Amino acid sequence: MFALKHLTIASVLLVSTSGAFAETPQPDVNKLITQPVIVEMRKWIDTEIVRLSIKAQNDRLSRLSQDKIDALDQQWRAERENTDKPLIAATLSNPLSTYLARMQGRSLGLYAEIFIMDQNGLNVGQSSITSDFWQGDEAKFQKTYAVGPDAVFVDEAEWDDEAKIWRAQVNFTIADPVTKNGIGAVTVEVNLTELERRAVTGS
16 A cells, blocks of 8 residues: 555656646747837847948858858858867857847847848857858748848747747848848747747736
């Protein structure tokens, strides 16, 4: 009887614990990523430090050939596995990355990741290390910068099993306020679980 009693308690605890970390129902991205949410992002994205940083990299790298883009991307991926990381260190320590890391911190968990891309789809600045350096082959760049200066692309929700949250990437073109031409693009990965909580509580 003693063993059976303890087995039952252990079973209840196991079910309770696994339930606490189970995947929650998928939120409706279109109801959560509203126009006011995007307008709020633009307030701190459409800033001088962002535009100047993109323009400086566009001027420095110009229009790179695909071979040179691939070489930079391969260097980035290789550095992720090495102790010596000159390209990664230079990118993560630049003023734009510092600014983006600060914006991510100020969001108090709402923004999971932020990165800015240049006209080649290469990272200019980022709040944390990304898996690759070139985003030009992905929808976040092809459905924004490649489309036009007003393009916005909200990707589908994805479950982050490690963090136990739903995420979605909000991507849009960054334009020069004078010429109105696109100069780069941004990806803001939103913690949908936190955004939904704030929508419910009104915080």
